[in-house]
Amino acid sequence: MSMTSPLPKPNCTLCPRLAMHRENHRIIYPDYFNAPVPCFGDPNAKLLIVGQAPGWNGANRTGRPFTGDKSGELLYGALREAGFATGNYGGHKDDGVELKDCMVTNAVRCAPNKDEKHTDAHELESSEIIQCRQFLKARIEEQKNNGLKAIIALGLSAYSSVLMAQGLPENNESMKKLSNTKKEFGGIVLYASYHPSPRTRQWMSQKQFIDQFATIKKDLLIAE
Numbered sequence: 094m095s096m097t098s099p100l101p102k103p104n105c106t107l108c109p110r111l112a113m114h115r116e117n118h119r120i121i122y123p124d125y126f127n128a129p130v131p132c133f134g135d136p137n138a139k140l141l142i143v144g145q146a147p148g149w150n151g152a153n154r155t156g157r158p159f160t161g162d163k164s165g166e167l168l169y170g171a172l173r174e175a176g177f178a179t180g181n182y183g184g185h186k187d188d189g190v191e192l193k194d195c196m197v198t199n200a201v202r203c204a205p206n207k208d209e210k211h212t213d214a215h216e217l218e219s220s221e222i223i224q225c226r227q228f229l230k231a232r233i234e235e236q237k238n239n240g241l242k243a244i245i246a247l248g249l250s251a252y253s254s255v256l257m258a259q260g261l262p263e264n265n266e267s268m269k270k271l272s273n274t275k276k277e278f279g280g281i282v283l284y285a286s287y288h289p290s291p292r293t294r295q296w297m298s299q300k301q302f303i304d305q306f307a308t309i310k311k312d313l314l315i316a317e
């Protein structure tokens with residue numbers, strides 16, 4: 094039986110609405126990446142970080158997950174503090190950041206349409222989340238073969254997508270209840286976190302965000 098590749102084609106059309114936006118944006122914003130955003134990091138990582146979707150003005154512009162907007166400052170800063178990254182985040186994919194023992198991806202690889210009010214908004218249709226789940230599932234399976242031990246989902250939609258990619262029921266809990274919790278399935282520990290966007294800072298401080306990665310680092314060392 095053939096397996097789905099964890100890399101969608103650059104012109105993937107499985108989500109017609111997102112593909113149409115992408116084609117339009119390639120004309121209007123030719124300097125933007127405007128394609129399914131690839132994963133970034135260590136192919137033999139023990140930790141997989143799963144976000145929701147590329148920010149229209151962030152990863153969709155730069156071509157690297159969580160890069161080019163405020164979310165990346167917090168995420169890559171926290172990863173460096175916790176020992177999962179080296180280099181200074183500079184908001185572009187050639188800033189020299191290197192990930193150590195972790196990989197970053199998104200549950201949905203293409204950006205939703207540009208939204209004038211919320212340029213990093215993730216307004217996706219459920220059919221798009223379902224379509225792209227095959228690539229998340231393939232990524233998780235490939236990482237499992239390479240020593241994956243933990244996943245952290247950033248945001249509710251990412252959390253549900255990880256569960257469903259593993260054949261588990263959709264999550265019904267709020268992030269308020271889930272944040273800072275972990276659950277285990279098939280030898281993998283799944284951590285839940287708020288998304289690192291500025292809009293969620295009222296529920297999770299920068300220090301709490303950094304601390305959760307330090308905790309994961311410790312858990313992984315204990316499990317070795």
Ligand code: SF4
Pocket residue numbers: 101102105106107108109111112129201202203221224225228
């Ligand atoms: S979101 Fe995923 S499935 Fe949909 S078009 Fe993009 S790469 Fe393909």
